[in-house]
């Protein structure tokens with residue numbers, strides 16, 4: 001395909017291709033046009049590509065139940081339904097957090113996700129411990145690690161009480177780090 | 184640095200000769216602004232390909248999500264409206280520029296022997312470009328898209344003999360719906376680009392085998408008699424071989440420069456249109472929103488004015504309505520409530536009539 005026909009006999013004598021500075025003018029203008037189109041296209045396209053990565057999800061307070069329904073010193077799983085914006089979809093999702101009421105009335109709310117690699121753990125009533133089924137991490141009721149590969153204590157979520165209702169702000173944290181870091 | 188890399192690659196890949204083949208093609212009569220339309224079409228195709236790939240990142244080709252995903256691109260994604268605008272105006276631009284390309288080729292007689300094959304491949308390319316336009320128009324899945332496609336497919340359905348077979352095949356069934364959208368999507372983003380790219384390569388391969396046609400006339404003269412193989416023969420007579428003595432020049436750098444300037448110009452125009460002319464989505468497609476059966480006035484038909492269609496003269500002929508339940512008077516012209524699409528609503532109205540009564544429509548020749 002790269003082979004070219006022998007030029008017609010008239011071509012060599014008839015060629016008027018620009019040379020010298022005229023030639024470099026055309027070369028330069030061609031490159032300039034290419035750069036303009038390239039930048040005009042690539043800058044918006046990069047922005048377009050990365051923009052969802054920088055979107056912060058709105059983190060509203062969600063009502064997870066009445067405070068007085070919480071038993072004292074006994075972790076309880078609080079389920080709630082939240083609507084999640086997933087791109088162009090709005091889906092309802094069932095979420096849960098673990099909450100434990102202290103004798104002084106304070107509350108600790110744990111993120112429901114194991115700090116090791118992100119599984120969901122549960123409270124074992126008999127052992128008085130949170131246990132993760134994936135790799136066997138165990139946490140006490142303060143969230144401290146007592147066994148297993150978990151690198152840090154359970155992550156806690158902000159909470160507040162309004163009109164007797166417990167409100168929680170759901171967040172997610174990076175798995176596997178020794179310190180709690182929000183994603 | 185760059186030249187070092189070039190030398191390194193050249194010593195292995197022998198790039199110099201490739202470069203010479205690509206760039207030193209002689210252009211009979213020299214470079215000209217009139218030759219830019221082919222490469223302008225190619226540029227728009229590449230622009231469509233790039234912007235289309237990026238649109239596909241967020242687009243979801245199902246009736247449940249198509250409309251919302253376009254809305255998402257428009258409102259939630261940085262430069263989303265711009266990228267969609269580039270694709271939208273680039274599509275129109277491509278149809279315009281391919282038209283100019285055909286016009287140039289036609290006026291210059293460049294389709295004549297030995298370039299007939301270029302013209303034939305070109306005709307197929309043209310049909311592919313129109314198919315791009317047709318399949319792409321459905322993808323936003325708004326009322327305009329839905330009903331325009333309805334009309335388009337029904338038009339195919341009126342083709343003698345094969346129409347009744349072709350229309351359901353295009354639609355993927357009896358009803359315009361999920362199957363239509365996903366096959367239009369696949370055709371638009373996979374089949375047609377592959378086909379177009381292949382045929383463009385063939386188009387250009389043929390061009391390089393036969394060489395460009397050159398200027399309309401002039402630019403060359405016959406050599407004095409006695410110098411040519413076709414001595415004694417007149418132009419146009421069988422066996423006449425034109426001995427050109429033209430002021431030719433190579434493709435590079437002047438024709439490349441002209442092509443590049445035109446590409447930049449086209450890009451600028453398309454970008455300005457994308458930034459300034461907004462084309463909102465109409466309401467989300469609603470197949471059951473069987474609004475109205477109204478079309479252009481037909482002699483003898485009672486003419487009604489409905490509040491939703493102020494200014495449009497509508498005539499309803501009860502004889503044209505097949506599914507009466509499909510349009511309650513209260514829902515007349517609901518489609519025209521869509522955001523600022525005055526000119527579109529009339530189309531939707533007419534479309535609806537066509538759908539409801541394509542049989543009687545055809546019989547009465549009320550104009551599809």
Ligand code: HEM
Pocket residue numbers: 218219220221222224225228281284285288293294298301302303304305306307308309312379383386390394395396397
């Ligand atoms: C995707 C669509 C197309 C692309 C990308 C394309 C591209 C090109 C390019 C780059 C050239 C060489 C430069 C020029 O003469 O303009 C060319 C030449 C040509 N094209 Fe097309 N083309 C397309 C569609 C068509 C159509 C629809 C027709 C006609 C039906 C056509 C017929 C021709 C002919 C006959 C030539 C030779 C012109 C000459 O020798 O001067 N092309 N095309």
Ligand code: FES
Pocket residue numbers: 114115116117118119132133134135136137148149150
């Ligand atoms: S994820 Fe919980 S222990 Fe590994």
